[in-house]
Amino acid sequence: MTTAVTVTEFAGSFAEFLAHLSDDATTTLREEAFRYFEAIGFPTPKDEDWKYTNVGSVVSEKWLVNSAGKSGDVGGFNYKRNGFTALNLAFADVVVVRIPSETIVVEPIELSFTAEDGKAIFPHVIIVAESGSKATIVETYAASGRGFTNAAVQVLVEENANLTHYRVQKDSVEAFNYGVTEVEVRRGGHYDSTNINLGAALSRHDIELKFVAEGAEAWVDGLYMLSGEQHHDTHSIIDHALPNCLSHQTYKGVLNDSSRGVFNGKVFVRENAHGTDAQQSNKNLLLSNDARVDTKPQLEIFNDDVKCSHGATVGQLEEEELFYLLTRGLPETLAKNLLTYGFAEQVINKIGIESIKSELDEMVLRRLSTIL
Amino acid sequence: MLLEVKDLHAGIDGKEILKGLNLQVNAGEVHAIMGPNGSGKSTLSKVLAGHPSYEVISGEVLFEGKDLLELDPDERAREGVFMAFQYPVEVPGVSNSQFLRLAYNQKALHHGQEELDPLEFNDYLKEKAKIVEMDPQFFKRSVNEGFSGGEKKRNEILQMAVLEPKLAILDETDSGLDIDALRIVAEGVNKLRSSENAIILVTHYQRLLNYIQPDFVHVLANGKIVKEGGKELALELEEKGYDWVKGATN
Structure with missing residues (x-):
């Protein structure tokens, strides 16, 4: 089984990786995550969430792990999401960006990640926008050759903070990119994200946003523009757990040649989330008869006092x-x-x-x- | 002669709508084509502009003596044919000035003239915008996106001003306009009128012709021109209604 082979290969890398880590408080958590990864392996199309995205050909290759293994407080990260997130935590190279409360950072904060040909990187970014702060984050992926990026980004938008977040994935068209973005928005917080996916042979972005207090607002927008044999998959979850929050989502796809796109967008409006306003749309432009997109916007509403809309289109010019x-x-x-x-x-x-x-x-x- | 339509039969979805239409237009003239709904007015505009859904069954259309029907819609445009749409299309994401500059430069290129860079074009556009009293803030906005009905029609006339066509077909340009917008659009067209170009006004109502005085009025019914005259014919039509001319054909 390919998965087993890969797991074994990563096991060797992991032992070596741990040996080079100096006395690290996160070692236990890393080991735990790695054991979890060994137990579940990489996702396969048998998993409902990975039905259209088969990572088999990529994960079966041998990758040279390239992680400085910097530590940071990664507690709260849902590493059990899938094999990638577990593996990310095991090898995590942590970067922490903390915007002090009531501080306005005028210049954009740029984070750039480059997976080199044949190497695997495991960036793990923690962004905390403290209360009343304002900043812009630019997160860029620019792998060369067949680089493998396995990234995780945790974002916390505290009370009345305002965070603009651009994620630009412009890897080489041979690269492989998995990324997860977890966002928590507190009372009165504003989170505005734009996710641009242009590169990689195979890429997948999971984004999950939770409103954990009232009166917050978020934009989760994106574009995937694919050609040749490129494959991109965005899985998005926007969770209205509390009242009076607004979410806006516009995702667009442009697909040419025999490229393939997947958009799965869930919006949950929980039982006590009255006053929710959630708008979601996914529009796709197919420029070739061989291009294909599978789109599934899903709205699950458990409260009557809400304003929601969603829709998806797939068409030609x-x-x-x-x-x-x-x-x-x-x-x-x-x-x-x-x-x-x-x-x-x-x-x-x-x-x-x-x-x-x-x-x-x-x-x-x-x-x-x-x-x- | 600028435009000559000879015994034109054309239609859509296998249905013949124009049934032997003849029309002659010279430079310097303004022609009004009037007719009730379903008479074939819109079909004529679309056939002249080259809409792919419409098919020409028989007949000829000559533009400056050359076969117009042989040309693709974009070639017709570069040769100097312009149609102002009844329902101008929104083009999200593309700014008005970007779009107009591309169109202008395509035409310039075709005629061996110099292309304009964004700065030069902006000056040119500002001048042209005065013709339809259009605020330069519209230049940056996406083409027709979120424009009111009146703003869309003014934008059509702005495009006409920028592209300086030899033949402009205004398809129901008066529809959906309030009186102020109608005045601005009509005055814009009057300013663009010259001895070098010709204008075909396609309209259901006489109202527009109070502002733009035609040299000739043609009444279209059931796919044919059934009555022709000067601008007084429009007034007569307004008074007597289309049943009067429909009656005249049968």
């Missing part, structure tokens, strides 16, 4: 939109490119940092000029 641009003299290829660009831009336009926005604009345009 609108004929009327295209005709409109043609009648203005744009050649067909340019018109199609422009419409596709516009579709993707609706997510990218959200990005408030001009340098990142224009870099992404460029990437989108470059990709369009080669695929259409």
Whole structure:
């Protein structure tokens, strides 16, 4: 069995990794997580949550573990989510970003992770936006060659804090990227995230956001733009456990060639979460007959006093939109490119940092000029 | 002659809508095509612009003596044919100025003229926007997205001003406009009128013609032009209703 082989290979790496760690308070937790990983292995398409995303070919390869093993307070991390999260905690290389209360950080805080060809990295980021603080985090993945990123990010948005979070995954198209983002938003907190997925042969992003107090607001938006044989999967959970919180979710997909996209978005509105306003949409543009997307927006509401909407579309470019641009003299290829660009831009336009926005604009345009 | 439509039969989904339409338009002229719902007005606009859903069954359309029907919609546009849409399409994510500059430069390229960079184009656009009293804040907004009905129609005329077509077909441009928006749109069109270009106003109502005086009025019924005259014909129609001309054909 491939899984067993992989587990064994990681076992050797883990023993070596532990031996190099100096007396580390987290060793016990790392061992616990690793044992859990050995017990469950990597997810397979038999798991309902991994039905469309088969990581078999990737995880069966031999990876060189590349982790400095820095420690930090990773308590509270749900490492039992799956084999990746367990393995992340075992090898975790922790970075802690703490924004002191009532502090406004004007410059964006940039975190960049590069998995080199044949190597596996295990970044584990803890972001705490203390009460009344305001900051912007830019989290970037830029693997080279066949790098393997297994990342975990824990975010805590405290009372009345305001956190903008951009996650840009622009790995090489041979890379493999798994990432999980866990977010907790407290009273009056604002969390605004934009998740851009452009790279990697195979990528999966799990994002789970919980409102743990009243009167908070969150945006969880994203874009996946795929071509060739790329595969991307976003699984999102937004949990309205308490009253009077607002969530907004817009995810867009642009798929060309024989690429494959998966979007699974659950929104829970719990029994006592009255006054909830939850909006969710997932729109997909298929540019080729061989591209495919599986989308499943799910809304589970257990309270009547709420305002919720959700929807998903999968389609081609609108004929009327295209005709409109043609009648203005744009050649067909340019018109199609422009419409596709516009579709993707609706997510990218959200990005408030001009340098990142224009870099992404460029990437989108470059990709369009080669695929259409 | 700028446009010559000869015995045009055309339709959609296998249904013949235009049944032998003839029309001649010279530079410097404004023609109004009036007719009741279902007479074929919109079909004529769409066929001239080259909408892929409409098929030409027989007949000829010559633009400056060349076969217009042979050209793709974008080629027609670059040659100088423009249609203002009855329902302008929203293009989210693409700013008005980006879009207009691309369109302008495509046409310039086609005619061997110099393309404009964003700064040069912005100056050009500002001048043109005055024609339809449009606030430059609209330049940055996505094309037609969240525009009111009146703003969309003004945006159509702005596009016309930017692209300077030889032939502009305004398809029900007056529909859904309040009186102020109608005045602004009509004044914009009047400013763009010249001896070099021609305008076809496709409209159900006479109202628009109070503001834009046509040289010729053609009444379309059941896919054919059934009555032609000067601007007084529009007033007569307004008074007597379309039943009057429908009666005249049978």
